[in-house]
Structures are given as C-alpha cells and as structure tokens.
Amino acid sequence: MITLKNVTLRRGAKVLLNGVNATINPGEKVGLVGRNGAGKSSLFALLNGTLHEDGGDFYIPTQWRMAQVAQNMPETDEPATAFVVAGDTRLNDLQAELAKAEAADDGMAIAHAYTDLADAGAHDAEPRAQALILGLGFKVSELDKPVNSFSGGWRMRLQLARALMCPSDLLLLDEPTNHLDLDALVWLEAWLKRYEGTMIVISHDREFLDAVTNVTMHIDNAQITRYGGNYSKFEDLRAQQLELQQASFSKQQEKIAHLKKFIDRFKAKASKAKQAQSRVKALDRMEKIAPVLADAEFTFEFKEPQNLPNPMLAISDAAFGYRSEDGAQTTILENVSRSVLAGQRIGILGANGQGKSTLVKTIARTMAPLAGTVTEGKGLSIGYFAQQELDVLRPHENPLEHMIRLARELGPNSREPSREQDLRSYLGTFNFTGDMVKQSVGSMSGGEKARLVLAMIVWQRPNLLLLDEPTNHLDLATREALSMALNEFEGTVMLVSHDRALLRAVCDEFWMVGRGAVGPFDGDLDDYQRYLLEEAKRQRELAKLEAAADSAALKAGAALAPVATVAAATIAPVSIAASADQSSVKGQNDAKPAVDAKEQRKQDAQARQQLAERTRPLKRELEQIDKRLSALLAERTDLEQRLTQPLPPADIADLGRRLKAGHDETARLEERWLEISAELEEMGVSASA
Template structure:
C-alpha cells in the first residue's frame, strides 16, 4: 500500500501539504480533487519520484510497476501502432534482450528470451495496442500513420494509449479526458473499470469520477482528507462534515463566552478566585474548533441579449466541409436542413470525426457552406468558444489589453463602458483581480485563459452561444458556474461537450451528427452511451471481417509458400536451440520429418485456397453492405428535411405529397435495416465456418 505519514510538501515557498497522513490500499481507484493550484499535480510528482517530501515519511512498494501519461508532445516518425506497443516497457526490454542473445549466439539465452516474450504477451501485443488506439477514436486507416502526422490533441491520445499499454500496479492519470470526445470517453470508462491495479486520477469531470473511482481524496488548505466513495458521495459527506463543524464551532463559542463571563465577573473576588483560575486553565487547555471558511464560489452571468430573432437561423439543403487551397472540396455533411429557434438548448452529439466541429464552425461563419444556404435572423449575434480558442489569445498581452482591444472593436454597439476602471471591475467578476489584470496571458494556466475567453464572450452580449468543448481547462467550480450561467441565459445555446454533467444540466434536446447527416436524436445521454457502445462493437466486427478477407487474399497471393520456404531454410540453424524450448513444442516436433513437413505444406495450401474462396464470396456481400449504409444516410437526411417541411404552413397538396414521401422513406429504411442485419449475419456465419 501507499502511505503518507506526517508528510510536508512545498513548491518554492508555498506549502502545498502540511503534515498530512493518508493510506491508499492496493486495488483502490482514487479520485484526487481540489481547486486548481491546491497541489494535486505536485502530489503526483511525489508519487512518481520527480518530487521529494520536505518532511515526514512517504512509502510506496518498490516492486510496484508504475504507468502514467507523459506530458511531452511526442516527436517521432514511428507508426501509431509501434509507438503504443513501445509503451509496454517489459516487452521492449525482453525484445532488446533477444536481440543481444542472438548477436552473441547464446542458445540458452535465446530460449529463455522466447519464453519470457511469450509470458509477456508478445504474440498479441500489436492487436492489444491497436484495440487501445481504435478505442480512443482513431480510424483503422490511421494505425500505421506516423505519429508526427497527427495534431497535438491526437498525439496526446496516443500518449494515453501508450500509458494504458504498459503493465502496471499503479496507474496515474492527470486529466485524461481533456483531449477526448464523448465516444472515446465512454470507451475509456469501460476500460478503466476493468483495470485491476491501483489507480489515482485527477479530473474535473464529475460523471467520469463517479464512474471510475471508489475513493476520493480532497486537498484543501494544505490538508489531504480521505472519503470513501466516488465524487458525488464525497460532496454529500463533505457537506455533512462542514455542517457538523460549523455547529460544533458555534457550540464551543457559546461555552467560551460563558467561561469568559465567569472569569471577568469573579476574578477579583477572593472567595471565587480559585474557581475563576480553574476556568482560565480550562479555557487554555480547550482545543479550539476552527470556523468553516468556505472558498468564495465563482459565479458569472450572461447579460440579456439586445434582441432575440426567431428563428435564429435556418439551414436549407446545405453541404458542409472544407475547401483546399487548390479549390477542391471535401464534403463531410450533406443535405443539412435544420432551423435554430430562440431559446433552444441544443446538445450536439456524434462520434469523433463525424463533423460536429465542422457544423459549429460553419454556423459561426469561420467556414462557408459548400452548397445550400444558411439564413441568419436579423440581429443575430454569435458568441463562439472554439476548441482552439485559447490559441487565439495573444500570449504577450494581458487581460486588460485584451478587453480594451475588444471594446474598441465593438465600439458603441457594445453598450458598455470602455473606461479602464470599468474594464478592471468587469474582469474582477471573472476572478482577474489585483495584479492579474496586468499578468501576461502566456504565463496563465489553461483554466485562467478559458475564463478570459468566457469574459470576452459575455462582453459581446450574444444571443446565440456556440460552445465547442468549453470545459477542457475548467475546474469543477468553474464548470458549475458555467452551467448555472447557461441555464439563466435567455438566448440560444448550441453545445458540443464531453462533459455529460454539463450536457444534462443545460440541454433539453440533442442533434446527432453522423454518417454524413444531421438529425434529431430521440433519447437522452444514457441512450446515446448505449448507442456508442453498440456502434463501436459494430465497427470492430466489420474491421475483423475486413482484416480476415485481406489476410486471406494476401496469403492466397503466395505469402504462405514463401513463409514455408523460409522456415525450412532456417531449420538447421535454430533446431538445437528450439528443441529445448518447451514453450514452443510445435517447432520441436516433426520439423525434420519430410512426410510431416509435406503434409503441413499441403494443409497450408488448402487453408490459403479456402481463405481466397471466402474473400471472393464476401466481396459482393460487403459491397452491398456499404451501399446500404450510404442509402440509409441519404434516406435519414431526407426524412429530417420532410419532418422540418411538415412543421411549416403548406398547401394541402404539398402536405399530402410530403406525408406520402415520408412514409415511403420510413418503410425503405426499415427494409434496408433488415437486409443489413441479414448480410452481417451471413458474413459472420461464413467467416466462422472457415
């Protein structure tokens, strides 16, 4: 177990932990919580050995293997798969040992190396690594792409996969959800629930902590307090604890006042001097209960919009995507026909890479639609928080300079005072007080930068808020403040977020972005999580079928005979070593028997022919499956358009025509779904029969 006994921990002159005692038992999943700057990451540094205690005793079992997400951005030309496989440090060491043994021609060492590699899971290392990569949102086509070809956020996902790949007794995760979409987050939760070691996680995602932790440790006022249960249980227990502390403090203050009154009244009387002196000593010996000094909650509010156009905007038969510099177009979303009304609270859902950010960017005017029209209501004012919004801030400027520039850009239309003192006061409402208004943005934390962006958005008095992952750098208190502010906002909200607590608190309807279409999602977040898990299972099954077919085609092209010839040629050199290797009996038996060797080649040839035949049979089935997927996407888009059309006043003939077309689309979708299931079952059955 991990123990801290009277541990003191400092960073420069600041005391982060002061004489704390704590125990973490093997197999516990611990959530480490506290305000930003309380010392959570410093405690991680103590656990991983990069920081040492300034006082007290700290113990962690020396035999424990530790894994954590590296914070540096990887710079390598390795493929994504190889990079993650290298995260298994034990496997890497054993492979290096095998190379050394082979270089020294040490037969016994080679035999031991092969045995150790088998025990370490060398045979399935690549599939395990690829399962982690795909689970975190990558595509099959990206498994062999070099790490350097990915953006920063995707490289950090690879760092997370690399940490999960490493066999460990202690897993340290510092904000693992920051770069994840909701689909990857759901997968990560499921993976961590199966983790058998001890896990300590820092996160500002309430639902994530509730799902994966069973112990909570809270850092507050340089003290570390342990609570049994997840984050929600911790909140209940802490509230009860603070209430009890305040009641005990009030009761003690009454007792102290009574003693002081007696002392003041009788200390001068000789007959009562002994009793008075006794009460003085009792007062000195009394262990004082501290009053509850709760941190001031951070709150803010969006100002009332100057007008509320209705509808806010209308999208008609639009295509959204990207235009390259050479003029070529890549459409991601097709046939988008949706309207956004005043006062709506829309959560935008969809698996990674399906086009959520593309939709939001197009509405925010940072991208133009490739086709169709986006009609804005008169007086539409958009407040846009982009995922990369923090990069837009000027690092060498301070918050006050940002606000002065914004006030000048908006001019009289902002209807707010642009005097420096008023801007200082305004920044103070976002916790930029004193000298912080003159602190360079580049030296600020991610949470402070996010608060500055929110302050700039609120100043603009928008009537439509487009928020793309606004909580990535916000602590729990600021997330709660954002949730309250959005609920009181009188305009319209469109929100993309992996923070399910925020989505549940703010949104009352959801749009689904997927398979090239945008439509309503009929369900809640629990339904969506089940959908994500089912979709992930379907994608894995399709990937397996494609891999089996590709492998069969490759072997049919002659890979198997070449491998057989290579094995035969190498047999005289490795036989003396491998006969002694009990872990590989298949190599030590029959390899010098021509009859058995011939039978093996015949069998491999038959297997290759069978796989080639299977690939030929599956090809038309897979082609039909792909056509059905494309047709269903088009039909779903048409259904959404027809639903939207039927909500508008139309002539009776058009209503009847739209109704007939809607029924025809619905019937065709039902037929296609049945055919899709039939094809999937047939592909699975034929693959299993091989």
C-alpha cells in the same frame, strides 16, 4: 501499500502538504480531487519520484511497476502501432536482453530470454497495442501512420495508449479524458474497470470519476482526507461533514459570545475578577473550529440578453465544410436544414471528426457555408467559446488588452462601461487580480485562458451561446459554476461537450452529427452511449468487410495476371508470324486467318508448358520451405515448453542454442520465401497457385 506518515511537501516556499497521513491499499481505484494548485500533480510527482518529501516518511513498494501518461507531445515518424508497443517497457528490456545474449552466443541466456518474452506476451504485443489504439478512436487505416502525421490531441491519445500498454502495478492518470470524445471515454471507462492494479486518477469529469473509482482522496488546506466511495459519495459525505462543522461552529460562537459578555461585564469587579480570568483562560484554550466558508468559489452569471429574436437562426439546404487555398471544397455536412429557437438548450453529439466543430464554426461565422443559406434573426448576438481557446485569444496580449479591444469593437452599441478601471474591476470578478491583468495570455494555464474567454463572452451579453468543449481545462468547482450560469441564462445554448454531467444538467434536446448529416437524436445520454457501442461494433464489422474485399481483389488480380501474361506472350509472336505469312503468300483470300484455331491452341499449350517448366522448381522449393517452417515452429513450441520445466544448466544452455539456431534458420527461410514469391509474381504466377 502506499503510506504517507506525517509527510510535508513543498514547492518553493509554498507548503502543499503539511504533516499528512494517508494510506492507499493494493487494488484500490483512487480519485484524487481538490482545487487547482492544491497539490494533486505534486503528489503524483512524489509518487513517481520526481519530487521528494521535505519531512516525514513516504513508502511505496519497490517492486511495483508504475505507468503514467507522458505529458510531452511525441515528435517521431514511428508508426502508431510501433510507438504504442514501445510503451511495454518489460518487452523492450527483454528484447534488449535477447539481442545481448545472441551477440554473446550465450545459449542459456538466449533460452531464458525466449521464455521471458513468451511470458511477457511478445507473441500478441501488436494486436494488444492495436486494440488500445482503436478503442481510443483511431481508424484501422491509421494504425501504421506516422505519429507526427496526427494532430496534438490525437498524439496525446497515443501517449495514453502507450501508458495503458505498459504492464503496471500502479497506474497514474492525470486528466486522461481531456482529449477524448464520448465514444473513446466510454471505452476507457470499461478498460479501467478491468484494470487489476492500483490506480490513482486526477480528473474534473464527475461521471468518469463515479464510474472508475471506489476511493476519493481530497486535498484541502495542505491536508488529505480519505473518503470511501466514488466522487458522488464523497460529495455527500463532505456536505454532511461541513454541515456538522457549521453547526459546531455556530454553537462555539454562541459560547464564545457568552464568555466574552461575562468577561466584559465582570472583569472590573474585584469579587468576580478571578472568575472572569478563568473565563479568559477557557476562551484561549477553546479549540477553534474553522468556519465553513467557501474559499473564494469562482462563480459568475450571464447577464440578461438585450433582445431575444425568434427564431435565432434558420439553416436551409446548407453544406458545411472547408475551402482550400486553391479553391477546392471539402464537404463534411450536407443537406442541413435546421432552425434554432429562443430559449432552446441543444446538446450536439457525434464522434470526433464527424463535423461538430464545423457546424459550430459555421454558425459562429468563422467559416462560410459551402452551399445553402444560414439566416440570422434580427439582433442575433453570438457568444462563441472555441475548442482551442487560442482560436479567439492572442497569445502576445494580456487580459486587459483583450477587454479594451473588445470594448472598442462593440463601441457605443455596448451597454457595459468601458473605462480601463471598470475593465480591471470586471476582470477581477473572474479571478484576474493584481498583475494578472498584465500577464501575457500565452504564458497562462489552460484554466486561466478558459476563464478569460468566459469573461469576454459574458461581457458581450450574447443571446446565443455556442460552446465547443468549454470544460477541457476547468476544475470541478468551475464546471459547477458554469453549469449553474448556463441554467440561469435566458438565451439559447448550443453545447458540444464530452462532460456528461454538464450535458445532462444543461441540455433538454440533442442533435446528432454523423455520416455527413445533422438531425435530431431521439433519446437521452444513456441511449447515446448505447448507440456509441453499437456504432463501434458496426465500424469494426465494416472494417472487416473492407479488408476481406481488398484481399479478394488482390487474389483476383493475381489470378488474372498469368492469363494476361500468357496472352501477351502468345499473341505477339502470332502477329509477327501472320505478318510474315501474309507478306509471303500473295493471291490468297485476305479473309482467311493467318493462324487457324488448331495452331493457336498448339502455341498456347507450348507457352503454358514452357511457363510451367520455369516455375515448377520454384514452386517445389516453396513447398519445401513451407514444410520446414512448420517443422521449425513445432520445434520452437516444444523447446519453449521444455524450458518451463526444471532442467540442469547444461540442458538449458543447449535448448537456448537450439532456439537461436531455429530462429536464424526461420529468418533465412522467410527471406528466401519472399524472394521466390516475388520472382513468381514477375512471371505472372501466384505463389499459392
């Protein structure tokens, strides 16, 4: 188990953990929660050895294997499957040992290496890696694409797959859901439920924590409190604890007031002075129970819109997509006809890449429709939260400069004060205080950027909110504040999010974006999760059918190739012969064929016979290679089976040498098999014919 005994942990001068005692048992699934900056990631750094305790005792079993998602963006041209397979560190080490043993011609070491590789699952490493990649939302056609060809979010998914590929006793996951859509999120939950090791996860997704954890550890005021149960259970227990604490605090305050009143009343009287002094000592000794006050909870509200046009907008026979620099169009959604009314709460569902962001960007006026019309209601004011905050933020500017520019753009139409001091005060309500208003946006955290975007949106007093993944960098408390603000907002909300708790709390209807269309989704989020599982199954079946069709097409092409080749080999000489015959025989009937059908069949038969004589020895060699490869496979299986049993050292070394020899012969035969197959294909004959 993992134990912390009186552990103190600092980052610089800040004490993150102070005299903490905690235990994590093998096999537990722990949700680590607390405010941003409370020390969650620092505790992860302690667990993985990046940081060391400043006091106390920390213990983690030395034999435990640890897996963690790398936070750096991978930069490599390695194929996606190979990149994820490399996450299996045990497999990598064993393959290096095998190479070293083969270089030294150490038969015993070779035998051990082959046995260990079999135990480590070397035979199915690629299928396991591809299952992880496909589960996280990639397509079959992307399995062998270079890692660098994917966008940042998809590369981080590959980092997650790589971590899941690594065999581990302890799995550390820091915000694993940030780059996932709902279908990948549902798959990940199912995978983590089957994980047999100890898991510690940091997440701001309430439903994800509820699904995969059974213990919650809360970091607050440099202490860790352990709660049995998932996040919802923790909230209930925490609320009860705070209620009891508040009641105790109230009683204590009454007692303190009573003592102070007695002291003030009688401290000047000689007859009561001794009693008053004892009350002073009692007051000093009394344990101070901390008042239950929220630690500067981040809360905000959307101001009442200046007007509410109805309908907000109408989309008619529209096509949405992209235009390239050369004017070429890529249509993603077509035949879109929808209307948005005042007061609607619309959740936009659909897998990544289906067009959700394209729909939102077009409504937000950052992209133009390719066809059709988008008619806006009079007085429509849009507040747009982009999935990538930097789409609307300028990295080199600070929050105050953003607000000053926004005030100038709105000009006299804005009812909000625009003096610099007013803007500073306004930013302060979004926790941008002191020097933070002059800090460049490019140096801010994701959560700070998200707060700035929200501040800019609220200040504009919109009547239509377009929110594209607004919670990606928000902690649980801020997500709760956003949910409350959206529910009190009097305008219209269109929300794209993988945060199911937010979707459930805010939206009362859903649109589905997929297969090039936009339409209503008749159901709730539970229905949508079932739909995602069915859609994933449909996609897998479709991929199998496509693969089978491609294979059939290749076989058909291989079968037609010999016919075309033979025809080319026979027709050309016949044409020459016909030309010679016609030039040498004059006066004959021009309609008479130069070569009759009998002669044609004779020449075709001769060509086939010549081709068969040329390919016969090659095909015979292929058959012999196939037989030998089958025998080598059976021999290897037998040798590996014998290595699992106790044997004298000399026998183990002999088996290792035989395995190495069989491996080398297999490699030579497979190379020769490919050479012969290529030679037969050049002749227009299939290797399997």
